Amino acid sequence: MGMQGGASVTRITYPSPVVTPYPEDNTVTAYLFLPSGTGPYPAMVVLHEWNPSSTRAGFGLASAAARANVSALVVVEPYSLNRRAKNPKGTAPAILSGNLPEMVGALRQAVLDARRGLDYLSRRPDIDPQRLGVGGISLGGVLSGLVTKVDPRVQATVTLVGGADFARGFWVGLLTRKYRKQILRDGYTYDEFLRAMAPIEANHWPRPIDPANVLMIDGRYDLVILPRGAKALSQALGDTRIVWLNSGHYGASLSAKPAAALTEQFLRARFYGDRAAYHPPDTLPSKTIKLGFLIGGHEGLSPAIAYQVIDFDRAGRYSLDGQLTLHGLSAGLSARLTPTLALGLEFPLFHGDVKPKPYLLAHIVL
Template identity: 30%
Template structure:
């Protein structure tokens, strides 16, 4: 309907074609756009570059609308399309200006009034794109912006129905209504959770004026600085053992607080901390209560007595938080350049600290889990499955409930203005990608989410390089070679 009107004008801009194809479903405009990007194969290649291995386009309009049962040509999945929308509308696949323009076209769509738009509250801002084809194919995809919450991406596909066109559209509207009501209910629960968060956050109060009672011994000198074996007093009593890595020079230095994974020790990040010492950062690497000798040792995993684990994990967070006091008490540390890096359990601690302690400028959360239940109730890891089967019925449900008030998901939404870098593993064995996406989506901006082809230990060298790049940007580290073959770029901190 649009391109026909412009025939006498001699043509249309690509922007005009995009508007016509999206806002009015102009098939000729869509075909001209396909020609501009290399045809159907070009669009399929774009999908692959977005990480979408499901979507494929084989033909142009109108042939692509045949929707023949069993024919894989010109097909996708709702999940794939939602992932594509996330990368295009909310991710970094497009520039900010291009993201705004694409969403503006979607918001001005004139073909979707009876579908998703009809099913959601009137005060939601909707941008959508509809599709209709043979064999009852009726589709709508949308970015929905409710007031005072993160955007929602929705894709609804229907094919094979013999109902009338109006009935098919009403079915999509009804599905959208169910989704909207779910999120409205979730928002109401979130209001309650805010109250719960305020209560839970006080679990991590402590006496910041208590003496640290630091004992410090240099145990190694290396080319970038010194490695210290230190202890300081836990807010819950007893010594916290930690490594302290100090650069050469007088500073002022950036500071990094490291928290290892549950099966690790304070030694996990020593090589990385030495690297950052060469880049101009003091690093503190404390242990957890279950890593300490008697009488201060506290064994975790009391599945039959979750309140004990609850207290142990609170102490772990407090001990790490006390490490912030230790770092900022040092005269060689710049208090405006403090970062946090946490792996697994350490990521959970970082989510909590980012909410309750605003002295950090940024935090890196490595292979963290959103909720205790994502592992103990929903993990498909053989070891976890076997453990679950070995316990009495209902025990893990009770465990997850008791531990739930200190789950990362309840705190990461209060991190702002602290920036967050999420690093997840594509081959994560303990929890699924839904947990990862739930975790990242709940976090406040500014944030960045990265995935790596590795497991929970996150031993991909690229993850280290990305972590260094993030920290260098946010706490002004010096430039040092990270990976083998990296060109040495060293400047004075």
């Protein structure tokens, strides 16, 4: 395929260890990133986000690994990209869906495909089989935690906006609400759903993990992978320290550069002993963007977009915001009451009375 970020990229395929009724899904496509030089290199399997329309995020993580002189194999997950079933009878299969047996099977297949990717890497003469790892983004982060727990070859793990206790978050999630309804229509109870999903939960597997071998980066205000899910994965991975972003799930992409830089430092520390340069912070620089409705202030009621210009504390609970409403721009002194509710004082800019007025902002964080 050529070069990307200083690494050579080669497309490979291998048979999935799971055979499904869909031929397209039974061959795994993967993209091998090799750093410049001769090796043998450390290497990691990279798992992407849920049903991406491109490999951009996975390639970004693989490029960060290559800059740390670590090879990376980006594995396309079941029913994603070119592995989507063509003209299936009935509803198209998906890695996440309301078909509970099919979903559990697809998630299990994703883990087995990743482990076969580790097999492939360990057999290459330019890869050191004693220095293998796994990394993932979003759903890929969830799966990476599970691969870490079930495969003793994994010596380093990177998860970006990933978590554990996944089934509980799936059950209450806004994006998966329609799947929950289908699961209930199919006659499963919540407890039956949890039991069915238990094998794909990283926190249900007993293998002990050294927290020094793990980097976790998560969104403090994530409503997709909830913070409690991030904490559950942290506990499963040896109580590793979480590096927080003051963002939600999708806003984490705006922190790609500092996250990539920290990933490079971690991989060099883990695989090359360069520990002096690796000092994980509690919080990475991030952009906090709030979308919601402003109640009170000078508007009475208005849709609003707020950007936290200055954070007065590490967790971004208290901030000076720039706000855009139906009436124009304003500044707000904001104090977070809950992850989705903030109390503040509004100061209009270029419109209305400059006298500050109190408001509530009901919102989600991007």
